[in-house]
Amino acid sequence: MTAVAFDPFDAEFRRNPHPIYDQIRAEEPVCFTPLGFVVLTRYDDVVHTLRSNDFSRDIEKNAILPQTPTREFRRKSVRNRSMLNLDPPDHTRLRSLVSKSFTPSAIERLRPRVQQLVDAALHSARQSGHLELIEEFAFPVPFQVISELLDMPTDRADELREWSQIITATLEFTTGVAELEKAQVAIAKMRPYLDEIISRRRKNLGNDMLSSLISVEERGERLTNDELMAFVILLYIAGHETTVNLIGNSMHALLTHPRQFAQMKAQGCSSQMVDELLRFDGPVQHTMRTPVVDTAIQVDGRPVKIKRGSLVLASLGAGNHDPSIFERPHVLDFSRKNANRHLSFSAGVHYCLGASLAKLEAEVMLSSLVKSFDKIEALADPEWRDRLTIRGVTRYELSVQPLISTR
Numbered sequence: 001m002t003a004v005a006f007d008p009f010d011a012e013f014r015r016n017p018h019p020i021y022d023q024i025r026a027e028e029p030v031c032f033t034p035l036g037f038v039v040l041t042r043y044d045d046v047v048h049t050l051r052s053n054d055f056s057r058d059i060e061k062n063a064i065l066p067q068t069p070t071r072e073f074r075r076k077s078v079r080n081r082s083m084l085n086l087d088p089p090d091h092t093r094l095r096s097l098v099s100k101s102f103t104p105s106a107i108e109r110l111r112p113r114v115q116q117l118v119d120a121a122l123h124s125a126r127q128s129g130h131l132e133l134i135e136e137f138a139f140p141v142p143f144q145v146i147s148e149l150l151d152m153p154t155d156r157a158d159e160l161r162e163w164s165q166i167i168t169a170t171l172e173f174t175t176g177v178a179e180l181e182k183a184q185v186a187i188a189k190m191r192p193y194l195d196e197i198i199s200r201r202r203k204n205l206g207n208d209m210l211s212s213l214i215s216v217e218e219r220g221e222r223l224t225n226d227e228l229m230a231f232v233i234l235l236y237i238a239g240h241e242t243t244v245n246l247i248g249n250s251m252h253a254l255l256t257h258p259r260q261f262a263q264m265k266a267q268g269c270s271s272q273m274v275d276e277l278l279r280f281d282g283p284v285q286h287t288m289r290t291p292v293v294d295t296a297i298q299v300d301g302r303p304v305k306i307k308r309g310s311l312v313l314a315s316l317g318a319g320n321h322d323p324s325i326f327e328r329p330h331v332l333d334f335s336r337k338n339a340n341r342h343l344s345f346s347a348g349v350h351y352c353l354g355a356s357l358a359k360l361e362a363e364v365m366l367s368s369l370v371k372s373f374d375k376i377e378a379l380a381d382p383e384w385r386d387r388l389t390i391r392g393v394t395r396y397e398l399s400v401q402p403l404i405s406t407r
């Protein structure tokens with residue numbers, strides 16, 4: 001076992017995981033941790049795990065783990081029925097129901113509306129010279145976009161956001177039964193609210209994504225009420241809880257890298273820049289799989305065995321900083337040719353369904369933000385959410401000096 005600890009309970013590691021990732025990758029790339037799971041940090045191993053049929057995403061069904069109260073809780077959760085937690089063919093069936101709404105061309109049609117929302121969100125900062133990045137910008141735009149896609153009311157945005165945050169907190173290793181109980185309560189509050197929206201929509205179907213999911217169910221295909229609910233919760237939460245962090249993390253990266261900031265200000269935010277920002281500090285740091293057969297990964301020419309049913313953590317963040325793939329990995333470099341090979345949207349069948357949407361939102365939001373103001377300065381260091389799985393800034397006070405009109 002390595003002398004380097006992968007310790008999700010260590011606050012310093014959560015704050016800056018890269019020194020530990022680097023050390024584990026160099027010393028024990030297939031790392032058996034004292035917590036009983038295996039950590040993969042090399043790019044190729046992470047990609048192999050995510051693409052291979054030998055690894056399952058359905059941890060609750062296929063992992064062989066001690067039965068703790070935490071596991072029992074997770075097993076019962078409605079979210080386990082979401083496609084993110086299922087393997088083919090169930091996963092394939094559910095994903096095909098919504099994938100047409102997320103094709104790059106379908107998403108591109110949203111660009112003018114995203115731009116409109118961005119302009120509205122920046123309006124008061126233009127007057128006041130001040131922007132709290134997360135509350136006033138990074139959250140409201142993606143939240144409104146996903147709400148409109150699902151045709152969800154936004155009147156209870158604050159409550160929904162709070163419930164979503166409580167639910168996503170359970171993705172962390174450090175989650176205890178108390179947090180799981182809180183999440184159960186949050187889901188219990190969210191459910192009747194969503195039930196009501198779904199039953200209203202059932203009587204009055206429209207062109208939105210929720211209506212098409214309901215229609216599928218009503219055509220007698222096997223989308224149960226639980227699946228529909230899990231689907232809506234997944235889309236809703238994934239639709240805003242991740243993009244908000246991409247904007248926060250990216251602005252922090254830009255404000256600490258003045259040359260890259262100047263380049264974006266001059267050229268606007270390109271798709272390649274978003275890829276590099278995703279690689280540099282992505283919102284989702286890792287994901288889990290379990291092998292369904294005994295398997296092995298080669299390290300220095302010898303196989304390191306991983307038993308069927310083990311819990312395997314594929315570190316997307318560590319893969320994104322693997323120097324064998326990305327030269328000078330800890331440098332933010334918009335000219336990096338292979339930035340689009342980043343793993344921040346995962347790989348294989350669970351590759352992020354909302355990737356095109358997230359990238360479009362980031363392009364429009366970051367371009368508009370850096371170009372709308374003469375000067376943007378941080379008034380204080382950003383506050384970070386103390387989490388490892390979903391990494392992000394929670395508060396970032398900026399001073400924004402409006403452009404002086406030449407007209």
Ligand code: HEM
Pocket residue numbers: 057083084085095146234235238239240242243246282283284287288344345346347349350351352353354355357358
């Ligand atoms: C920067 C923003 C985003 C990041 C970094 C991100 C990241 C990810 C990752 C890493 C996964 C796969 C996890 C795994 O393999 O276990 C995933 C799956 C998924 N994401 Fe995203 N996501 C983002 C935005 C979005 C948006 C905007 C939506 C929807 C509107 C979305 C919807 C989904 C869905 C539905 C899945 C499940 C796909 C499947 O299981 O086939 N994501 N995302």
